[in-house]
């Protein structure tokens with residue numbers, strides 16, 4: 001039997017999957033990652049920890065599976081998007097990586113809009129200037145840490161850095177590069193225009209590579225450290241959401257994926273990419289060549305649930321913690337939760353908004369709070385679903401992936417709130433599966449991702465919307481939508497009191 005490995009560098013963990021030629025996941029190893037939050041709105045990780053945990057994960061994967069090193073033919077990567085890793089001339093890391101959910105760069109976003117122009121930015125980069133993207137992070141470092149910036153020779157995105165450390169090759173993969181705000185997304189080239197307007201040296205941008213391209217083999221010392229063959233072929237990989245979509249078989253216009261991981265994502269492929277007038281949804285290059293996708297993001301989706309679990313059920317497994325989903329009725333007894341723990345992206349690109357519960361009374365228990373958190377996360381994602389529908393997309397079937405797809409009661413809530421059929425996968429492994437599929441196609445097992453999908457992607461249970469609950473949720477969603485409008489001013493007034 002032959003095998004490939006998919007590595008997903010997520011936010012909470014790096015996950016390594018060993019997949020055989022039938023698309024069966026033979027082994028998985030997950031190694032947790034620490035996020036550093038020094039100030040409110042900041043979010044960083046240590047790139048060295050990514051490398052250490054990945055090497056440990058790969059070594060464990062190799063040791064626990066009864067396969068010969070030479071049977072593993074390829075490896076590829078998926079990664080959390082947008083994060084900034086700055087390297088010096090010798091490719092040493094200059095500071096902690098600034099992550100996708102770090103919102104310190106509101107000022108730099110306004111600087112970008114002023115220098116490039118909002119409409120021109122949308123025309124080239126297909127996205128509005130948002131705090132999470134890479135370009136404003138580079139400008140923040142230039143402004144606030146000039147001594148670091150002056151030594152910066154090149155930047156890399158998280159999984160591209162990880163791949164560099166395993167292969168020695170410095171390259172930026174296209175689907176991830178489209179999340180930097182520096183790529184001319186249609187042309188698949190770094191945008192000289194954007195870089196020039198912001199007075200950035202184009203050399204800071206690494207050479208580009210396609211998602212399915214081979215980017216070398218493992219460095220001998222990394223092969224020794226992991227027990228893998230130094231001849232294993234390494235393929236570039238993709239942004240985690242692009243890889244999540246590949247793993248879910250979401251490759252074509254007309255299909256939709258709903259992912260609830262640390263963040264929450266609604267993603268739908270596009271043959272052509274016209275930006276929305278104000279960039280309300282993101283537009284990126286898919287890891288399938290020639291295809292793009294629209295995407296809406298809830299910054300703290302699973303993250304909100306994980307936060308609530310820390311004090312409402314720290315020692316419980318998620319299956320027990322989420323038992324109130326079976327016991328409490330839709331609407332959580334009149335309690336609504338807004339999941340703006342890290343600010344928000346879609347549809348309110350607002351770094352200052354903060355979340356909360358509304359409607360509490362003395363009869364409520366922790367069960368109501370837990371259900372309301374799940375409903376609030378789902379309402380927030382429904383804002384993206386509604387935006388897509390307003391853009392003319394027909395969403396009557398959605399493939400569910402990520403941690404949020406592991407709970408049947410939550411999947412039913414998603415079907416009822418989104419008013420769409422929710423489909424699960426029998427071998428759901430998140431973006432790591434998409435990375436493994438890029439390696440499977442790269443090694444020549446299949447002629448195309450479509451062919452690989454037919455053999456690897458297996459759908460499981462489906463959840464149908466219930467018309468009664470759909471109508472209850474429609475009414476609640478209207479109230480939920482008002483929370484943003486009614487609390488925006490309050491969040492701004494509270495800003496000065498946040499932990500700085």
Ligand SMILES: Nc1ncnc2c1ncn2[C@@H]1O[C@H](COP(=O)(O)OP(=O)(O)O)[C@@H](O)[C@H]1O
Pocket residue numbers: 010011012013260261262263301302303304305306318319322401402403404405406407410430
């Ligand atoms: N069994 C479960 N049921 C429902 N939600 C879960 C479950 N396990 C994890 N989650 C949620 O999924 C999130 C992690 O999602 P995952 O896709 O594994 O991670 P990441 O975003 O880091 O790639 C957690 O924060 C949690 O909110």
Ligand SMILES: O=C(CO)[C@@H](O)[C@H](O)COP(=O)(O)O
Pocket residue numbers: 010011012079080081082100101132179240241261262263264265297
């Ligand atoms: O910022 C985005 C997408 O624009 C996030 O989706 C990140 O890509 C992180 O993903 P997870 O760790 O939640 O998988």
